[in-house]
Amino acid sequence: MSRLRADDLTLAYDKRVVASELGVTIPDGSFTVIVGPNACGKSTLLKAFARVLKPSRGAVYLDGEVIASYRSKEVARRLGLLPQTSIAPSGITVGDLVARGRYPHQGLLRQWSVDDEKVVNEVMARTGVAELAGRLVDELSGGQRQRVWLAMVLAQRTSLLLLDEPTTFLDIAHQVEVLDLCAELHERDGYTLVAVLHDLNQACRYASHMIALRPGGVVAAEGHPIDIVTADLVEDVFGLRCRVVDDPETGTPLIVPLARTSARVST
Ligand SMILES: Nc1ncnc2c1ncn2[C@@H]1O[C@H](COP(=O)(O)OP(=O)(O)OP(=O)(O)O)[C@@H](O)[C@H]1O
């Protein structure tokens, strides 16, 4: 029995149906990466998994119960969502925004504690934003802001994390840093991660389980990247012709798009 699964989902915004008959199970303890072309429904699926979007048919099950049956604070104690775009309340500082991640753990009788302070400091250090604590979120660069949001989600301390493009806006070194942090949470702390990534080569390196979605939210393939990523799959899902070679560092699939003939450098 997996902690998170979607059963026979139809996902729609008013009358626009994004996906139908979609069934996805997230293996416990996996680093699941969802890939697929723009507008195929990746963010929509993540929103349904986090109960932000109500399916028009079917259900999402979290820890054995239909997710709709939980109170929202209870959902936030069990899973964290980093949305693709978020807007911070204006005038809020980095420290205060990250501290909001502790909200699901507070109540009338349980206010801000030393433990909350410890968690906030730790996640800010791990995401490299500790020195930004006093700055206004509005005044940060795109990459700084992305890491602050990630810190806020980590402050929730949920062992189930849904991350929608956690590496956007980040330079290549920070991309690797954030993905390494995810890998550590997955390997060392036993977290279950579901991330949407656009960089297929990074997806192949980090995913223990990959879900490739076609337009219309159709699952084209799922499994370990080594078992499913082929040139045919990439062409089928993205309409891109490529070669798949072994990543010289990791041996995982490395996607090399075919060059325009005229763009090849002759040797
Ligand atoms: N709030 C909304 N209202 C109406 N339609 C929406 C809304 N959000 C997304 N859509 C539509 O639903 C479809 C799927 O969008 P979604 O954001 O899930 O795509 P995605 O796979 O995450 O794409 P990307 O890679 O560009 O982030 C798209 O056609 C999009 O235009």
Ligand SMILES: [Mg+2]
């Ligand atoms: Mg998206």
